[in-house]
Amino acid sequence: xxxxxxxxxxxxxxxxxxxxxxxxxxxxxxxxxxxxxxxxxxxxxxxxxxxxxxxxxxxxxxxxxxxxxxxxxxxxxxxxxxxxxxxxxxxxxxxxxxxxxxxxxxxxxxxxxxxxxxxxxxxxxxxxxxxxxxxxxxxxxxxxxxxxxxxxxxxxxxxxxxxxxxxxxxxxxxxxxxxxxxxxxxxxxxxxxxxxxxxxxxxxxxxxxxxxxxxxxxxxxxxxxxxxxxxxxxxxxxxxxxxxxxxxx
Amino acid sequence: xxxxxxxxxxxxxxxxxxxxxxxxxxxxxxxxxxxxxxxxxxxxxxxxxxxxxxxxxxxxxxxxxxxxxxxxxxxxxxxxxxxxxxxxxxxxxxxxxxxxxxxxxxxxxxxxxxxxxxxxxxxxxxxxxxxxxxxxxxxxxxxxxxxxxxxxxxxxxxxxxxxxxxxxxxxxxxxxxxxxxxxxxxxxxxxxxxxxxxxxxxxxxxxxxxxxxxxxxxxxxxxxxxxxxxxxxxxxxxxxxxxxxxxxx
DNA sequence: AGTATACTTGCAGGAGTTTGCACGATTTGA
DNA sequence: TCAAATCGTGCAAACTCCTGCAAGTATACT
Numbered sequence: 001x002x003x004x005x006x007x008x009x010x011x012x013x014x015x016x017x018x019x020x021x022x023x024x025x026x027x028x029x030x031x032x033x034x035x036x037x038x039x040x041x042x043x044x045x046x047x048x049x050x051x052x053x054x055x056x057x058x059x060x061x062x063x064x065x066x067x068x069x070x071x072x073x074x075x076x077x078x079x080x081x082x083x084x085x086x087x088x089x090x091x092x093x094x095x096x097x098x099x100x101x102x103x104x105x106x107x108x109x110x111x112x113x114x115x116x117x118x119x120x121x122x123x124x125x126x127x128x129x130x131x132x133x134x135x136x137x138x139x140x141x142x143x144x145x146x147x148x149x150x151x152x153x154x155x156x157x158x159x160x161x162x163x164x165x166x167x168x169x170x171x172x173x174x175x176x177x178x179x180x181x182x183x184x185x186x187x188x189x190x191x192x193x194x195x196x197x198x199x200x201x202x203x204x205x206x207x208x209x210x211x212x213x214x215x216x217x218x219x220x221x222x223x224x225x226x227x228x229x230x231x232x233x234x235x236x237x238x239x240x241x242x243x244x245x246x247x248x249x
Numbered sequence: 250x251x252x253x254x255x256x257x258x259x260x261x262x263x264x265x266x267x268x269x270x271x272x273x274x275x276x277x278x279x280x281x282x283x284x285x286x287x288x289x290x291x292x293x294x295x296x297x298x299x300x301x302x303x304x305x306x307x308x309x310x311x312x313x314x315x316x317x318x319x320x321x322x323x324x325x326x327x328x329x330x331x332x333x334x335x336x337x338x339x340x341x342x343x344x345x346x347x348x349x350x351x352x353x354x355x356x357x358x359x360x361x362x363x364x365x366x367x368x369x370x371x372x373x374x375x376x377x378x379x380x381x382x383x384x385x386x387x388x389x390x391x392x393x394x395x396x397x398x399x400x401x402x403x404x405x406x407x408x409x410x411x412x413x414x415x416x417x418x419x420x421x422x423x424x425x426x427x428x429x430x431x432x433x434x435x436x437x438x439x440x441x442x443x444x445x446x447x448x449x450x451x452x453x454x455x456x457x458x459x460x461x462x463x464x465x466x467x468x469x470x471x472x473x474x475x476x477x478x479x480x481x482x483x484x485x486x487x488x489x490x491x492x493x494x495x496x497x498x
Numbered sequence: 499a500g501t502a503t504a505c506t507t508g509c510a511g512g513a514g515t516t517t518g519c520a521c522g523a524t525t526t527g528a
Numbered sequence: 529t530c531a532a533a534t535c536g537t538g539c540a541a542a543c544t545c546c547t548g549c550a551a552g553t554a555t556a557c558t
Contacts, residue, residue, distance in 0.1 A: 003506075018381060019251060022544075032508050037545070052253045053515060053544065058381060122378065122387070126371050129394045138371070138399050140389025140407055145378045150387050158389055158403065252516075271534080281518050286535070302525060302534065 001029060006039055014049050014058050021055040046183060047146065059146060076230055077101045080204040081108040083249055084168065084228045087202065090114055092165040095194055096124055098149035099170030101204035103127065109134070118162060120150045120190060144187065151186035159193040167198030169224070171205060173212040176240035179221050181214040188216040195223050202226040210237050221246070250278060255288055261360055263298050263307050270304040325479050326350045329453040330357040332498055333417065333477045336451065339363055341414040344443055345373055347398035348419030350453035352376065358383070367411060369399045369439060393436065400435035408442040416447030418473070420454060422461040425489035428470050430463040437465040444472045451475040459486050470495070 006029050013020050022040070026033040044051040050059050081104035088094055091114050096102050098121030106117075106127045113133060119125055120139040128136045139158035141150035169191060173181045182188040195201045195218065205227050221241065227248045231238055238248050255278050262269050271289070275282040293300040299308055330353035337343055340363055345351050347370030355366075355376050362382060368374055369388040377385045388407035390399030418440060422430045431437040444450045444467065454476050470490065476497040480487055487497050 019254060021251075033544085034509080034546090035507060038507085050253075052251055054251050057251065057253050120389075122371060122375050125392055126375060126397070129371065129392055129397050136392035136394075138387065138389045138392055140369075140387045140399070140403060143374055143378055143385035143387055145385070148375070148378050150389070154389060154403075154407065282534085283519080283536095284517060287517085290536095 001031070003039070006031070006036075007043060010036075010039060010043060010056075011048060014056065019055060019057045020049075024055070076206050077104045077204065078108070079230050080206070080228050081105040084202065084204055085109050087226075087228075087249070088113065088115060088166065092116075093118070093162075095119070095159065095162070095164045095167040095198055097121065097168060097170040097191065097194060098124065098147050101206070102168050102170050105168060105204060106131075118159070118164060120155050120158075122148045122150075139190075141190075142186075144184065147184070147187060149187065149190075151184075151190050155190050156193050159190065159197045162197045164198040166200045166202060167194050169195060169201055169203045169218075171203045171209060171218075173214045174203075174205060174209055174221065174224075174227075175211055175213050176221055176244065178213050178217070180218040180224065182216045182218055183214045185216050188218055191218045195219055200225045202228060204228045207231055207237060250280070252288070255280070255284075256292060257360075259285075259288060259292060259305075260297060263305065264356075265359075267307045268304060269298075269306075273304070325455050326353045326453065327357070328479050329455070329477050330354040333451065333453055334358050336475075336477075336498070337362065337364060337415065341365075342367070342411075344368070344408065344411070344413045344416040344447055346370065346417060346419040346440065346443060347373065347396050350455070351417050351419050354417060354453060355380075367408070367413065369404050369407075371397045371399075390439075391435075393433065396433070396436060398436065398439075400433075400439050404439050405442050408439065408446045411446045413447040414449065416443050416450045418444060418450055418452045418467075420452045420458060422458055422463045423452075423454065423470065423473075423476075424460050424462050425470055425493065427462050427466070429467040429473065431465045431467055432463045434465050437467055440467045444468055449474045451477060453477045456480055456486060 009029060010020055010025060022033050022036050025036045029036070040049070040051050040056045043049050044056065049056045077100060080101060084105050085108040088109070093116045096106060096117050096119045102121070103123050106124050109131065111132060116135040116137065117128055118137045118139060120141065122143070125136055125138050128134050139150055139155040141152040141155035144151055171180055172183055175181070182191060201224050203224055207229065222244055224246055227238070227241060227246055229238065229248055241248060258278060259269055259274060271282050271285050274285045278285070289298070289300050289305045292298050293305065298305045326349060329350060333354050334357040337358065342365045345355060345366055345368045351370070352372050355373050358380065360381060365384040365386065366377055367386045367388060369390065371392070374385055374387050377383050388399055388404040390401040390404035393400055420429055421432055424430070431440060450473050452473055456478065470493055473495055476490060476495055478487065478497055490497060
């Protein structure tokens, strides 16, 4: 039994029963509890479930968690957000993808900024609704609960009929050779359209994401024009990207 | 039974009944009262409920509920919401319009309910994203900031290609002769499509809205099939509507 | 093919959690 | 005020988790 098979089994089981028990899984999959624990840890790190003492539960089971779910590396993301906010020009049209970094970005936008924002992220639309001078257009579709973004034909159609000034792409993984990759197939479809719907594609990137890979490919690394990171100028981790003509801020 | 499951059960129970008893819970969940006490302490520390002698009560019972402070007639709306939630059938397809009453409605939906919800309201989509068994489809479009709903061609298109079982319409004004009226022209357009996209049109209605009028007309009173109100049976304010064949609950 | 490297897995044992029980303190309501 | 119910704390048993390690397996490179 391959690790991936176990993961699939675990995720299906969670979807069906809202929870899984370490002991039960170890029994059903005929591996040690330690292995199951490691599987659960991995899935938990990927945000696919919530690990608890004795097993794991569906993220949606706990009604209080999603609201104040701790944002990983929040301080870093705030710094990135401030930098990124300065890159948005007055009266421009901007696509803002989902993700916690981008949510910080919209929180950091100055109240005086006038712009039009296209998004498929519920929290981002919600945050922007409080902004006095930003026009918000929401791309409809089926809601992916975990990421709180819409996906599907409708969302894709919205972005395909658009050519914006900038697109702030939410990125899970970036690898200088393999490209930009995602963990969810449907999100991948939408992001592929997004990056073709703007003159400039930017991404807020915490260092942990650099040189990692996920199963589904959004596009080549070159699709990205600018990386907003908190790495010092000339950090070697960025070297491969400058070689590709990608500007880092 | 995992600790988290107990917590979820307790929170749901509180949401439904506004209170829980230690003994009752220990009975229902088949653990000792001590364990329940510890659970309540933990939830209380997280600010999810208020622990009292003998059990715990909902925080929202307390006068200073900062979260929903500004919702007008919240208590009434909660009562309507509970009534309305019972009208939604398992596995049905439901359109839920924006508005604070409808937001309470989705909060009151039992966690066990499976259904598909179409909405154009950001807070409602956000709330439903935490619901384990409800599929959410968001109708895109330009975001109206005050109401936090989308409007425009895209939203209209989504609802026109739909025939749902029920539509919970958010209503600003209802007059037995003049009909259902709105204050915003663009919202009016969307609502007009909504009421034609479902077999049954329902509305949660606090008495203050009855026999009032606003500039833009959504449709005739008869478009409405059911009114969920907190008026006693036979209250004279409802007479004109029963005359029109509208059922009130 | 053969070697090196990374990854995966099971195991041991020490650390950490959870739970029910006992017992004294506190609260409740007549 | 008193008796009954409820609470908080400390404790021990059972269970679960984490860490490091070594054996096994897959993959890459020469």
